[in-house]
Amino acid sequence: MFGSVDRTSHRCATRQNKLRQEGNYGVQKDNMIEVRHVSKSFGGLKAVNDCSLTVAKGSITGLIGPNGAGKSTLFNMVAGNLKPTEGEIIFDGENVTGLKPYQLYQKGMLRTFQIAHEFSHMTALENLMVAGADQPGESLFQSWFNPKHVAEFDHEIRKMAEDVIDFLKLGHVRNELAGNLSGGQKKLLELGRTMMTDAKAVLLDEVAAGVNRTLLKDLAANIQRMNKELGYTFFVIEHDMDLIAELCDPVIVMAQGTVIAEGPMEEIRANPEIIEAYFGTAVEAVS
Numbered sequence: 001m002f003g004s005v006d007r008t009s010h011r012c013a014t015r016q017n018k019l020r021q022e023g024n025y026g027v028q029k030d031n032m033i034e035v036r037h038v039s040k041s042f043g044g045l046k047a048v049n050d051c052s053l054t055v056a057k058g059s060i061t062g063l064i065g066p067n068g069a070g071k072s073t074l075f076n077m078v079a080g081n082l083k084p085t086e087g088e089i090i091f092d093g094e095n096v097t098g099l100k101p102y103q104l105y106q107k108g109m110l111r112t113f114q115i116a117h118e119f120s121h122m123t124a125l126e127n128l129m130v131a132g133a134d135q136p137g138e139s140l141f142q143s144w145f146n147p148k149h150v151a152e153f154d155h156e157i158r159k160m161a162e163d164v165i166d167f168l169k170l171g172h173v174r175n176e177l178a179g180n181l182s183g184g185q186k187k188l189l190e191l192g193r194t195m196m197t198d199a200k201a202v203l204l205d206e207v208a209a210g211v212n213r214t215l216l217k218d219l220a221a222n223i224q225r226m227n228k229e230l231g232y233t234f235f236v237i238e239h240d241m242d243l244i245a246e247l248c249d250p251v252i253v254m255a256q257g258t259v260i261a262e263g264p265m266e267e268i269r270a271n272p273e274i275i276e277a278y279f280g281t282a283v284e285a286v287s
């Protein structure tokens with residue numbers, strides 16, 4: 001009956017070990033996400049057209065492209081917000097085409113949003129604790145029948161939230177109401193919420209939007225640390241090219257609903273065809 005608490009304890013311990021673990025998982029050969037010949041039509045318009053791409057395990061993969069290229073539509077299909085008209089989406093070796101966001105969440109795929117979704121009337125620490133308690137399969141209702149288990153649960157979740165706060169260097173705003181945090185701090189908190197769950201892959205949707213340059217550096221550094229030290233895979237849709245250049249390898253370029261290039265950002269920036277896809281005319285490549 002109280003297996004939920006045991007699972008929580010185990011999960012907390014696993015995450016805490018991960019948080020303390022040193023070392024770099026690096027990019028592995030196998031794929032976390034595979035998009036296979038995916039298309040999406042809205043009436044007569046094919047927003048995504050026979051698109052295939054992969055996100056390697058342990059990578060921070062960027063997705064860029066001109067306005068209307070189909071990036072958001074593709075992202076929404078990977079995240080389960082839209083169902084593909086054709087094609088398949090594979091997550092960690094499993095066909096997840098058409099699954100809903102909460103089903104993908106249960107499998108370890110999380111999405112952060114352009115606009116942070118914090119509980120403004122709760123403190124930063126409490127926001128993290130709620131994310132940790134809100135686990136699929138965890139039954140707080142069951143654990144309420146046993147005060148000892150409630151105390152254990154609360155203790156473990158609080159410890160984990162404290163670790164995440166420390167990892168993100170948000171200790172100075174630990175007890176601040178989340179509604180009072182700056183845009184960048186809210187984004188950091190949102191990253192922290194993903195760390196309170198057993199995420200394998202995090203989809204970052206325009207994480208730089210509304211964040212000042214100083215906090216953007218912190219945000220980028222934390223994404224890199226989550227990737228290198230904790231082994232998270234990131235799939236990033238972003239308009240800030242400097243952030244993409246700093247974080248992502250490889251970078252995938254979409255235009256007119258499909259992938260037109262993939263590689264390190266230096267190569268992408270120097271490719272005249274890509275510049276043409278962005279600006280509509282052939283211009284000299286920049287180094």
Ligand SMILES: Nc1ncnc2c1ncn2[C@@H]1O[C@H](COP(=O)(O)OP(=O)(O)OP(=O)(O)O)[C@@H](O)[C@H]1O
Nearest residue numbers: 042045046047065066067068069070071072073074
């Ligand atoms: N729900 C929808 N209904 C109809 N058309 C849509 C819908 N969503 C997207 N589109 C169209 O699909 C095409 C691709 O849009 P999408 O938003 O995926 O591009 P994007 O690359 O994310 O662009 P941006 O960088 O401007 O956000 C566009 O022509 C857009 O108008």
